[in-house]
Amino acid sequence: MPPPNPQRRDHLMDAAVAVLAEQGSRGLTHRAVDAAADVPPGTTSRYFRTRGALLDGVVERLTHRLKAHIDAHPVHPVSPAELEDVLVAVLTGMLTDGRHDPIALFELHLESTRDADLRRTLTGALRDRADLLVRHCGAAGLGIGHDEAMLLEMSVLGIVFTALTTGVPESPVLPIRTAVRALLARHRAPS
Numbered sequence: 001m002p003p004p005n006p007q008r009r010d011h012l013m014d015a016a017v018a019v020l021a022e023q024g025s026r027g028l029t030h031r032a033v034d035a036a037a038d039v040p041p042g043t044t045s046r047y048f049r050t051r052g053a054l055l056d057g058v059v060e061r062l063t064h065r066l067k068a069h070i071d072a073h074p075v076h077p078v079s080p081a082e083l084e085d086v087l088v089a090v091l092t093g094m095l096t097d098g099r100h101d102p103i104a105l106f107e108l109h110l111e112s113t114r115d116a117d118l119r120r121t122l123t124g125a126l127r128d129r130a131d132l133l134v135r136h137c138g139a140a141g142l143g144i145g146h147d148e149a150m151l152l153e154m155s156v157l158g159i160v161f162t163a164l165t166t167g168v169p170e171s172p173v174l175p176i177r178t179a180v181r182a183l184l185a186r187h188r189a190p191s
Contacts, residue, residue, distance in 0.1 A: 004047055012037050012044050013061035020058060021103040025111045030054065055108065055118050062105055063125045069093050070132050080184055083140040087133070087180045091156045092173050102160050129153055142187040155179045 015037035020028045033044040033054070048054040073086045112119040130149035137144035156176055163172040 008039070008043070009047050009057075010061065012039070012047055013057050016044075016054060016058050017061060017100050017104045020107050021100040025107050028054065028058075028107075052115075052117055055111065055115070056121050058104060059108060059118070059121045059125050062101055062108075063128060065101060066129060067132065069097065070136070073136075078140045080140055080142060080187075083137065083142065084177070084180055084184055086136065087184075088173065088177045091176050091180070099164065102164060105157075106161055106164070126150065126153060137184075137187075142184060144183065144187060148183055148186075152179060152183050 012033055016028060016033045019032045019036050023032065028051075030044040030048070031041065034041050037044070044054070048057050070090050073090060078086065108118065108122060112122050127146075127150070130146055130153055133149040133152065134144055134146055137149070156179060159169075159172050159175045159179065163169060169175060
């Protein structure tokens with residue numbers, strides 16, 4: 001048997017994200033991922049032996065995608081106004097770059113209410129995203145704490161969830177900008 005192929009693994013996880021977003025948590029099976037990825041039956045189970053491994057793989061893939069999106073905005077000293085624009089662009093990108101990722105993420109969050117291992121994995125991913133935010137803010141000279149970064153992440157997730165599930169607001173850009181601006185305002189030097 002040949003060794004696992006990283007590109008195929010990513011392809012399987014991209015298919016798993018789509019299955020999760022389109023069919024929900026109950027629809028996420030090894031067979032459904034095989035079909036969505038257009039690979040021979042049993043391929044997904046070769047890479048992800050258990051359902052837990054499959055769920056962890058989806059979290060890992062979603063985190064990787066978001067990190068790549070954030071890293072596309074290089075960390076270098078920028079003004080607080082530029083930082084606000086970058087953060088708003090990154091955070092609203094969750095919606096504009098396709099709806100599968102946030103919907104899959106919310107499906108995972110709901111599943112984690114019944115799966116303690118998945119909850120730990122999601123908590124770690126949330127902390128990793130907060131660390132990225134702290135790093136970006138630090139590069140702009142703003143000492144945002146980890147707790148504040150977590151609060152912004154949770155606020156944005158709430159805005160995105162509401163926008164996706166109700167259509168209100170029609171565009172989440174303004175509420176996301178308001179949340180980012182409120183966080184950054186506490187750390188800006190008085191003018």
